[in-house]
Amino acid sequence: MAAVISLQDIKRDFIVGSETVHALRGVSFDIQEGEFVTIMGTSGSGKSTLLNVLGCLDSPSSGTYLLDGNSVREMSKDQRAVLRNRKIGFVFQNYNLLAKTTAVENVELPLMYNSSVSAKERRERAVNALQTVGLGNRLEHKSNQMSGGQMQRVAIARALVNNPAVLLADEATGNLDTRTSFEILVLFQRLHAEGRTIIFVTHNPEIARYSTRNIFLRDGRITEDTINHNVEDAAAALASLPPEE
């Protein structure tokens, strides 16, 4: 299998006043197509920074980042924009939906910037993506008319709608209750089963059991990188949860 993502000695420094914060101090790893990776670590260890670099939302201070074999650092801003549009689905920790905009319009957004998708196809794909995340009955609800879990799922649908090569999620279950978290995990496992590459940042070590590979970050460095040979089934875990009152 080809490496979708290949990082070599990625560093990211932030200059705050006269101080330099080393958020990433040289991170290297390869992620193969079809892997489901969880990135864990204490608060401030650099998980979000790493994910932003992977999502081409932020540029590393140094190091090489190959996405599908292409060096991201050597690309122009516009090329990176197109890359985000076609190859990457990003789920933000705080959803980042467009305000006062319906679920389906939010999900259509990435396709609006892809002129090869017709209006009709755009709508169909957005509706499909929303059905995938179980929001087929909330198409016309606006962002402020939905619960946190629903907004999270809209954000996931938006990340899925462009059929991305990699799906990046930053604490996608961080704000959700156990049941909803499991529902989302089930969704991610299903997407993974369909062959998608997923990178999932989380605080919660339990979630690691449902992914194929676990990376631990500490102070901007990888301290552990293990393959999980014993992936548990989130659907079963969900079924075994005590029933809702």
Place this chain on the structure above:
Amino acid sequence: MNYANLFKIAFKALSNNKFRTFLTMLGIIIGVASVITMLAIGQGSKRSIEQQISEMGSNMIMINPGGDRQGGVRMDPSAMQTLKLEDYEAIVSRATKIAAISPSVSKSGQFINGNNNTPSQMQGVGLGYLTIRQLQVESGDMFSEQDIASSAKVCIIGKTVVDNLFPDGSDPVGKVVRFNSIPFRIVGVLKSKGYNSMGQDQDNVVLAPYTTVMKRILAVTYLQQIVCSAVTEDETQNAIKEITEILRENHKLRDGDDDNFTIRSQQELSSMMSSTSEMMTVLLACIAGISLVVGGIGIMNIMYVSVTERTREIGLRMSVGARGRDILSQFLIETIIISITGGIIGVLLGVIATLLVNIIASWPVYIQPWSVLLSFGVCTITGVFFGWYPARKASSLNPIDAIRYE
């Protein structure tokens, strides 16, 4: 990027945020409307002053008998009889800088037509009087040279006199009115001029041949006044010099003798008024400038604040694949829609406000096309620029920095 999509994006952004759109538009609307209204009021006053000047006939020259009164010294009554018909004829035959000339004698009194009567002034004048005073005949005719030669009992009357003497609305031409128990046949009616800047009713006049008034009414041989107009406004001073020479010679005055007549031009008055009008022009420029700056700053603030607020939205759009130029096009389309719609509404509102000022406060107003273009142009360009500029700044950020922008 496909422009249909960008338009869709821009329209959605506008319609999903109607209140923000309205507020942004409001800045432009108020800017445009206030500039138009201010300028219309300024222009209106300026034009009404200019009109008064031109209506006065700024190249008019008045020759009166008697020297300049000095310090309230009473004049010898005979001094008031120094202006003779010969003087008039001398000026007519010798002056070269004069376009029109007319003697003037007058007497106030009642004009009577059957049961109706009205006080007015019987003015004895020559044919040149119409040109000098910029009067026009509306119906009938001016009396003729022959009427002057024969001291005919004919007259031409103004609108106010017509209204007072013929309240039933019948045609006065050909009718006979009495003045000083002398019957005068009305040969024509003058076109209405309304009130002048001094508040005088310019339509309350009756003109008759000066010969008739001198012989049949006043029984005098001297003239009360000679009025004439210089060929051009610029020649007024030269014309006065010329007339002075002719009259001094005619009156056999020696060097060193004071003039026994007075010549005045309306230029003194009109130059004062035109300087007022020039001041108005400067004032107007200031009003326009200040309104534009104030309007512009308002628009700039609203646009700037709204785009700054939208930096997170810009970051989000970039994170799902919008390129810098997609963001810029979207914001450009949005601000152009807002600015142009706001501009058009502003123009309409400005025109309405101007009309209201005119109707309610009855101030003179005048909307000049360039003021509409100027305010519309400046406000929309300011709007578009300050919508575009912060968007350009935001779209040059890293997507993640834009998303986290506070």
